[in-house]
Amino acid sequence: MGYQNVSTPRFYIDQFSYLLASNQVDNSYYDGHTGIDKNVFSYPGLIGLNPTSQFILTDADYFSFDIPTNFNTATPIGNKTAYVAVLGHNLEAIGMRVFTEWHDGDGTKPGIAENEIVNLHGATDYYPSFDGYTLYKFTTEPSSSETSRFLRLVFHKAGAWSGLSLSSLSWGFAYDMPVAPDLSLSLEHDYSGITKATSISGASFSNANWIKPPKWGDLEAWQLKYQYYNHYRDFPRMYSGRRVWDLSFSYISDSDLEPRNYTGTGEFDLNDTNYVLSEANWFEDVLHSTMGGHLPFIFQPDGGATYETTSVIYADGYDDVINEIPEFAICRFDMDTFSREQVAPGVYNIKIKVKETW
Amino acid sequence: MANQNVGTPRFYIDHLQYIRAIGMGYPQVGEDIFNLNPSSFLGNKPLSNETNYWDFGFFPQDDDESGDSQDEALLIPNVNYGKLNYIAILGHNLGTVMQGSLDVNFRDNIAYGSSGDVALSNLNLVEVVNLPSHTSIPLDGFSIATFDDYIFSGINLFFSLNDTGLTDNKIGSLSLGGYYDMPHSADISLSLTHGYEGISKQETIGGSTLSQTNYYKPPRWGGLDAWALSGWLHSYSGRRVWELSFNYLSDKDLEPYHYNMDRGMGEIAYNKLGENPNWNDDGNWFTNVLYFTNGGQLPFIFCPDPSITYSTDTWTKPEFAICRFDMETFKREQVANGVYNMKVKIKESW
Numbered sequence: 001m002g003y004q005n006v007s008t009p010r011f012y013i014d015q016f017s018y019l020l021a022s023n024q025v026d027n028s029y030y031d032g033h034t035g036i037d038k039n040v041f042s043y044p045g046l047i048g049l050n051p052t053s054q055f056i057l058t059d060a061d062y063f064s065f066d067i068p069t070n071f072n073t074a075t076p077i078g079n080k081t082a083y084v085a086v087l088g089h090n091l092e093a094i095g096m097r098v099f100t101e102w103h104d105g106d107g108t109k110p111g112i113a114e115n116e117i118v119n120l121h122g123a124t125d126y127y128p129s130f131d132g133y134t135l136y137k138f139t140t141e142p143s144s145s146e147t148s149r150f151l152r153l154v155f156h157k158a159g160a161w162s163g164l165s166l167s168s169l170s171w172g173f174a175y176d177m178p179v180a181p182d183l184s185l186s187l188e189h190d191y192s193g194i195t196k197a198t199s200i201s202g203a204s205f206s207n208a209n210w211i212k213p214p215k216w217g218d219l220e221a222w223q224l225k226y227q228y229y230n231h232y233r234d235f236p237r238m239y240s241g242r243r244v245w246d247l248s249f250s251y252i253s254d255s256d257l258e259p260r261n262y263t264g265t266g267e268f269d270l271n272d273t274n275y276v277l278s279e280a281n282w283f284e285d286v287l288h289s290t291m292g293g294h295l296p297f298i299f300q301p302d303g304g305a306t307y308e309t310t311s312v313i314y315a316d317g318y319d320d321v322i323n324e325i326p327e328f329a330i331c332r333f334d335m336d337t338f339s340r341e342q343v344a345p346g347v348y349n350i351k352i353k354v355k356e357t358w
Numbered sequence: 359m360a361n362q363n364v365g366t367p368r369f370y371i372d373h374l375q376y377i378r379a380i381g382m383g384y385p386q387v388g389e390d391i392f393n394l395n396p397s398s399f400l401g402n403k404p405l406s407n408e409t410n411y412w413d414f415g416f417f418p419q420d421d422d423e424s425g426d427s428q429d430e431a432l433l434i435p436n437v438n439y440g441k442l443n444y445i446a447i448l449g450h451n452l453g454t455v456m457q458g459s460l461d462v463n464f465r466d467n468i469a470y471g472s473s474g475d476v477a478l479s480n481l482n483l484v485e486v487v488n489l490p491s492h493t494s495i496p497l498d499g500f501s502i503a504t505f506d507d508y509i510f511s512g513i514n515l516f517f518s519l520n521d522t523g524l525t526d527n528k529i530g531s532l533s534l535g536g537y538y539d540m541p542h543s544a545d546i547s548l549s550l551t552h553g554y555e556g557i558s559k560q561e562t563i564g565g566s567t568l569s570q571t572n573y574y575k576p577p578r579w580g581g582l583d584a585w586a587l588s589g590w591l592h593s594y595s596g597r598r599v600w601e602l603s604f605n606y607l608s609d610k611d612l613e614p615y616h617y618n619m620d621r622g623m624g625e626i627a628y629n630k631l632g633e634n635p636n637w638n639d640d641g642n643w644f645t646n647v648l649y650f651t652n653g654g655q656l657p658f659i660f661c662p663d664p665s666i667t668y669s670t671d672t673w674t675k676p677e678f679a680i681c682r683f684d685m686e687t688f689k690r691e692q693v694a695n696g697v698y699n700m701k702v703k704i705k706e707s708w
Contacts, residue, residue, distance in 0.1 A: 002616060003609035004644075005696055188689040189644070191653025196682070202556045202573035202597065203397075204657075204682060204707035208379070211652040224618055236438055237617045240649040244687070325616050 001302045004187055004327065006245065008180045010303030012083050012135075013289040014296070015172035016040075016067055017048045021295060025068040033105045037066040037152055049296040049330050051087040051168035051221070052214040052358055058162040064154040066103055067171060071148035075141050080173045080280060083117070084153065085298060086134040088167020088216030092226060096157040096164060097126040098134060100171075102142035103152040110143040118307045118325060119224060129309060129320045130224035133216070135328075137174060167216045175285040176303050178256040181247040187301075189241030190355075212239040213330075213358045221358075222328055226320060243329055245301060245354040254346040258283045282350075293333040299354050300328050329356045362550060362677065364600065365663035366543040369647050370502070370678075373440050373535035374414060375656040376649075382437045383514070388412035391517070394657045394680060396449035396500075396530030397577035397584065397708050412532070415514025418470060431470030431513060439510040440650060441536045445478065446502040446659060447489070449530020449579030453498040453588060456527075458520040460492050462534065466512035474516070481505040487668045487675050488587060496670070498588035500579070502659075502678070504537065530579045533659065538646035541611040544602040552596030553705075576680075576708045584708075585678050598679055600662065600704045609696040613644045643700075654683035660704050679706045 001007050019025040027041045040047045046055055047067055057063060069076065084100055091098060098120075101109040114120060114136045122129035142148040151171050155164065193210035213221040223237035259281055290297050305326035334355035340348040374392045377383040385392050392414045415437070418430035445462065452460070463474025479492045482505055489501035517532055556573035575594040576584040586592035651658055657680050666676040684705035690698040 001696075003696065004613040005609050006692075183692055183694065186689050186691045188687045189648055189653065190687045191655070192686045194653060194655045194686070196654065200572045201577070202708065203577075206655045206682065208652055208655045211655065222617070238614070238645050238649045239617065240644070241653055241688070322616075322618055325618055327616060 001305065002324075005302065006181060006185055006187070006247065007302040007304055009177050009247070010300040011175045011177075011286050012085065012170070012298035012300070013172045013175060013286060014049050014170045014298075015069065015289070016170070017295045018172075018289045018291070019068065019070050020048070021291060024070050029068040029070075030066075030105070033066065034107060036107065037064045037103065037150070040065050040067055045168075046166060047169050049087075049168060049170050049298065050358075051216045051330075054088055054165050054167045054217045057164040057166065059164075060160040061158060062154060062156050063164070064152050065169060066105065066150040066152050067169070069148060069151055071142075072145050073148055074143070074145050076148050077139055077141050080175075080285070081137050081139055083135065083137045083170075083172060083174050084114070084151075085168070085170040086153070086166065087170065088132075088165065088219070089128075089134065090131045090163070090165045090217070091128045091134070091155070092122065092131045094157065094161055094163060095127065096155055096161065097124070098128070099126050099154050099156075100138065101152040101154060102140075102147040103150040104144075104146040105149050108143075108147055109152060110140075110147050112138045112140040114138050116307065122320070123311070130226045132219050132224040133222060165217050170298070172289070173285060175280060175282075177249060177282075178252060179249055181249050184248065186246045188244040188246075190244050191241050193242075212241060213356065221330075224322065224325075243356045244334065245299070246351070247354065248349065248351045250349045251343065252282075252340075252348050252350060254348065255279055256281055257340055257348055257350070287338060290333065292338065293335055296330050296332050296357055298328055299331040299356075300326055302326060329354075330358065331355055332357045360663075360666060360674070363663060364544055364548055364550070364602065365665050366540050367602070368537055368539050368661040368664040370444050370446065370533070370537045370659035370661065371535045371647055371650045372533045372656070372658060373442060373650055374533070375535075375658075376652065377415075377437060377439060379652060379656060383415040386413035386415070386417055386514075387516075391529050391532045392534075394448075394531055394533050394659075395708070396579040396680075398530060410520065411516045411518040413514060413516045415465075415512070417514055418467075426471065428470045431467040434467050434513045436466050436511045436513060439512065441507050441509050442505075442534060443507045444486075444502065444504045444533075444535060444537045445483075445489075446500065446533040447495075447529060447531075448500045448533065449528070449582075450495070450500065451498045451526065451528040451580065452495040452501070452519075453488070455525065456495055456519065458493070460495075460517070460519050462515055462517050464508070464510050464512055464515045470513075475512070476508060476510075478505060481508055485668065486664075497590075499582050499586050499590075500678075507536075528580055535650065536646060538641055538643070539664065540604060541607060542604070545605055547603065549601045551599040551601075553599055554596050556597075576706065584680075587675070590673060598706045599684065600660070601701070602704070603699065603701045605699045606693065607643075607690070607698050607700065609698065610640070611642055612690055612698060612700070614642055648688060651683065653688065654685055657682050657707055660706075679704075680708060681705055682707045 030039050100112045103109045117135040119128045119130050119134045120136045128134050194208045197205045220237040220239045307325050308323040309320045331354045334353040340350045342348050372394050416434050418427040420427050421430050462478035464476045465474050483503045486502040488497050489503040495501050557571045560568045583592045583594045660679050660681040661676050668675045681704045684703040690700045
């Protein structure tokens with residue numbers, strides 16, 4: 001769609017933030033861990049959605065983080081789609097790849113088939129074309145309940161390397177709204193960080209506490225940058241203001257909004273023989289995991305937007321240009337209550353206000 | 359239109375204010391004329407006699423004593439000043455004292471030298487008011503001209519006056535940036551307010567009214583009222599505030615296709631609509647206006663009806679005002695697929 005138009009939105013809900021906020025994981029989760037991967041509690045703030053601070057790392061060959069999942073099942077993905085976001089990185093500049101595995105914490109690491117959303121594959125798969133951020137999705141289940149224990153994010157470059165920048169690592173589940181919002185939506189650019197005063201002579205004084213989100217390292221939030229020999233391209237992102245979306249969704253089925261009941265996520269089929277997972281629904285997948293407006297998530301206003309680049313070949317390399325790219329924002333719900341209003345039996349309308357946060 | 363009617367408004371957005379606000383450039387040699395505040399004392403006193411140029415940006419020094427600053431310039435990253443296409447000189451007396459010419463020179467960090475890479479005098483000035491060419495300013499007061507679009511990515515620029523005798527030059531403000539014309543005129547239900555909130559009145563116990571005025575119009579720019587030309591009558595009173603609604607704006611008039619602007623080496627990528635990669639080429643509200651004014655933080659020059667032509671024969675000229683947006687949030691409301699309404703409140707400020 002482009003031009004900041006909104007289509008059927010997608011929410012990327014960070015799993016670790018919820019587990020941390022609900023006290024379901026802590027450092028004791030690493031008891032029995034063999035230590036071949038990094039304990040994420042040694043990197044406070046890295047896992048989650050606060051990419052405005054940055055870690056600078058130095059090591060050799062493989063460097064990986066084990067993110068506790070709190071799973072104990074061979075099928076944690078089910079009918080959902082999982083995602084991984086690496087925000088505020090410089091993987092392109094130092095020629096490093098990123099990939100993901102499940103891990104039992106003791107060396108068993110079944111692989112995962114990643115599908116690019118933005119900037120995963122460059123000239124070589126899993127080597128991003130740009131610095132900035134990378135987003136990909138997967139549906140691969142762990143091979144056993146044991147290997148569901150950790151999600152392992154691996155960074156690799158042969159030999160010694162230094163200067164790897166990482167602002168934030170996020171993983172969780174994506175949720176697509178079942179319908180597009182009503183036509184009467186709005187997008188605001190909010191500048192409430194600016195205060196103006198008028199002197200006694202009528203002169204204006206303006207002070208800006210903030211005008212946009214803080215940078216992620218050297219780049220703007222959600223900016224991509226590319227450098228290859230003398231080919232330099234930094235897609236300057238014109239960031240200004242805080243974005244706020246007011247959206248209404250009409251005629252949503254009850255099963256899209258809530259689980260069948262709150263005591264379990266599944267149900268038996270009509271013959272009472274096969275246990276089927278409940279469908280994705282707004283309450284379980286979004287409200288519950290974000291604690292209403294408490295935890296941030298990644299909002300994609302047009303869930304159907306795609307990422308496309310074109311490679312321009314030179315004698316000494318290649319250069320990627322961006323044809324299409326989805327928009328993203330780290331947001332919270334700017335609401336105290338989430339109300340659904342019935343308009344037909346089992347059919348509801350809802351309204352949401354999504355506010356960019358940092 | 360005249361009579362203070364509003365046509366299809368134009369916003370002259372001073373990109374130097376934005377560059378200053380984000381800390382990527384600031385005035386160096388000479389007085390601070392790169393400030394959209396022509397009522398400062400600069401309009402009241404002659405500029406220094408020792409110089410005829412005024413610098414803005416970052417300036418490399420010859421640290422290695424090689425005789426030039428080329429190596430040092432390469433260490434300063436170029437700054438994206440955006441698309442420049444207007445110059446305004448406010449609160450000046452150049453109509454009286456300028457005998458030669460004026461110019462603005464732009465420099466990037468490549469092959470850095472004493473002269474500029476690009477000069478305003480080669481960019482085809484088109485007079486808006488009182489600036490028919492870089493060698494002629496007929497009247498004191500203010501001057502505005504547009505010029506060929508120039509996308510400047512560099513480290514500094516300098517404004518110069520040549521052969522003026524360097525006596526008693528007064529310049530209140532030099533404004534440089536890009537203008538943006540709204541895609542269509544405002545709705546008919548607009549309003550123009552003359553604000554006199556600087557006046558306080560008090561009634562005595564005897565019923566007499568005492569009135570105190572802190573201000574009732576913008577301060578003068580040197581010896582003339584704001585936006586006055588020497589020899590022309592100009593009646594200024596109150597602070598003007600416009601409230602405008604724009605309906606049925608296209609999505610591409612409001613925002614770029616995406617925010618990751620391509621200002622690379624000329625390779626072309628096409629989006630699904632077959633459009634050019636530099637999504638800002640045609641201009642839009644967000645990248646041309648909101649971005650460079652930081653919403654309501656930075657002032658700009660507002661022209662409610664740019665279709666009015668400047669004529670010294672009939673004493674007509676378009677109206678201008680230095681304004682800020684009097685809004686915290688800028689909202690667009692969808693009324694059809696990809697079609698939006700929005701409202702703006704523009705308040706004269708000084």
